[in-house]
Amino acid sequence: MKLEELRKIRERAEAELRLRGGAARVKVVVGMGTSGIAAGARQTLRAVLDEVARRGLKDVIVTQTGEKGLAAQEPIVEVHEPTRVTVYGEVDETAARQIVAEHVVNGRPVAGRVVEVREVRG
């Protein structure tokens, strides 16, 4: 393993983190259960990670979870914000990038793909 390369990545990334700082604003969760994986959730998760990285969104956490009980609408993506959770269905790679661009960046949910919106009480 190229340990020197890891050291350089750390130095560069820590410098970025110092510059940008701040806590996570949005969490994006991709359903990676059996039905999600079979429906293409791997590509969805990769697209979300790639789009978040490409846009340099340092206040966004990307994570994954198992079955969400919505097998017919996999792949499922949830966008968690302080006041609401928006659940998207049938999120392919293109839709995943659209959700990051329009919802995560601009705060406008992508209406055609929303399965459910849950209000979060503080």
Place this chain on the structure above:
Amino acid sequence: MIEDLAMHLADLVQNSLRAGASRIAIRLARRGPTLELGVTDDGAGIPDPDLPRVLDPFFSTKPKAQIGLGLPLLAQTAEMTGGWCLVERRPEGGTRVTARLEWDHPDRPPLGGVAETLVPLMATSPGVEFVVELSDDRATWKLDTCEIRERLGDVPLTHPDVLCFLERTLREGLDTVGLKEDR
């Protein structure tokens, strides 16, 4: 439908995560004419009464699931190639799943994108450490996220440079041990 072996691996990893595992070992070994794949975890484990039923497609340990297809599908895939699938409860806690397939059997699914599948899963599972061990008759190659995290400090595995590093490193490991499609 689960189309490649990387998808099966992802499904096994997801089972381990659901069982609350904090350490997951993924193994791919090409030995002679066979390919063995396995996932071992330190999660909650499968209760003894459930063990004989985990390969039954109409059984699941998930409370809300109607059926649990991941393990039965893997067993079916392995058996179609003349191999087998074994699910064990580890005495020290957790579960070990092993499947053996005939490498050259026409019904063996392709490996698929192993690096492209495992790396996003590993990177987006905070608090869980992964060991990936790849081997063939000549060599063994290992990646341990614990060692990588130690060297990265507070930099997350989801950092784009780290993701690229992990995928490239894992692909190199697959090449090192001859885990490449040759058909």
